[in-house]
Amino acid sequence: MNSSTDSARGPVTSLTQHWDRFWFSPADPHTLALIRILAGAMLFYTHFVWALDLEAFLGPASWTSREFWELFHAAPDDGMVHAWSYLWYLKTPHALWTAHVLALLVFGMLTIGLFTRVISILAWLITVAYCHRLTGSLFGLDQINAMLAMYLMIGPAAATYSVDQWWRNKRAGGSSVVQPSVAANISIRLLQLHMCIIYLFGGLAKMRGTDWWDGSATWYSIANLEYQSLDMTWLASYPILIALLTHVTVFWETFYCFLIWPRLTRPWMLAIAVSIHGSIAIFLGMMTFGLVMLIGNLAFVPPTLMKSAVEQTTGRLLQFRNLKSQ
């Protein structure tokens, strides 16, 4: 009786230990901190671009009317609207511009890591408020922006590479040690799993199409003149290459959630991510979307590697600066 209870308890205990190790082991915050800088800069740029046509998108006679917005967001069964945005209450251009400049300030502070504990929460609230308000003009970039902002709220995103850390060191009169933390691990784990979910369903959705199976989908992406930013139609002469790119994209997306974890396959999956998202950025006119997906992929770069890469880069920059000053 006891032995059967023990043998049943064995796998459960092992599962619990795996779960605890996966979620609750302290991790260095360097990866999270670099994601904060890059995601913060992307949020700043995304919202800066809204400012170029602010009243058309957020003013009283904007592309998205309140009437359309309520109908769009109402649940089909009970008509309840759970989307929310404070931007609906800003009726005058002055109020709108003030709120927008404040939003840009928040994203700027997130990027440099100033008062990050509070600012990261504000950044997420502002990001979601803009996404909800701007129904109809959004795309993948906004979805990933909101995802990154959400997970940056959880962990100590400014534990390093930030003004907050510089300020802490200054007050302590020396450099403080960057401590590993459970919250940093939870943030990164959530981001990793969210990326896996995105790619899995992205791959499954492509598997429902015919062009992704017959190998022509890459052609129809590069031949779309509304997306095209660099002409790659010369690939039409290389149908086998087009088919190869198409099949690799589908298989990479679908199996990313499995192959990104083992040490053997992770570098390959990340290398393909760089080529695919880099191509989207350069050839398909979506620089921001391509880059934001790569920022999401950084979640799979171990903090030790991230730390040494940053140290090497800053070391080289300092060397270069010293050489120039001599």
Next chain:
Amino acid sequence: MIPNKSTTQFNTSPPKLNRPLRILISLAVLLHLTAVCLPPFTFATSMRSDTASPLALALANFFRPYVDAAYLGHGYAFFAPDPGPSHLIRCEFEFPASQDKTIETLPDLDRHWPRLLYHRYFMLAESLHAGFVPPDPPPSAPEIISANAQQIAWEHQNWKRLRNQYEAQMRAYKARLLSAQADANRVRITRLEHLLVSPFEFRQNPQSIHDERLFVPLMEESIKPLTEESTP
């Protein structure tokens, strides 16, 4: 999903959080990840625009407040199921003082810069097209004899909801366009589909990709089924 020990980046020290807190966080994480999975799962199970797996729908309804409030309701179907043609909108402005008409097309690479702003206008045109619902309700009995009354009523209600949504979006676009063109008194919006050429067509004639005839105006009206009176 659980990684190999050697691939993880964390320290091997034991968890520092106490057990009740770990259980609480674990529950929150599981609920959150379920909420993240549900919208793309529901989308993946919908074979028609108005239906999906009953299980997916039931779970999605339960999680809807959180999913909607946190902006998590996405299908993640980028360029899927197929990278189809683009959709644009052509806006024809009429002016009371003259017979002249001004035509604008959205998006417009020459006017909308930087590229991200262009993409915002592109998405406005795409979302109008994606929300298009014909002005007439779907055919009901006697055309759909096998369908029961409840199903017909539901389909009619769904059509009405989506049609109202489309009309509201169209009204908003017209109001926006007229507010930017102060002299105009009327604007007519036409959805355009920019057809794609196949690699075969392109190899035959590389200029075919720039053919103006690939911009096809889309109808706003429903296609009426042929009746005995309308057939010669």
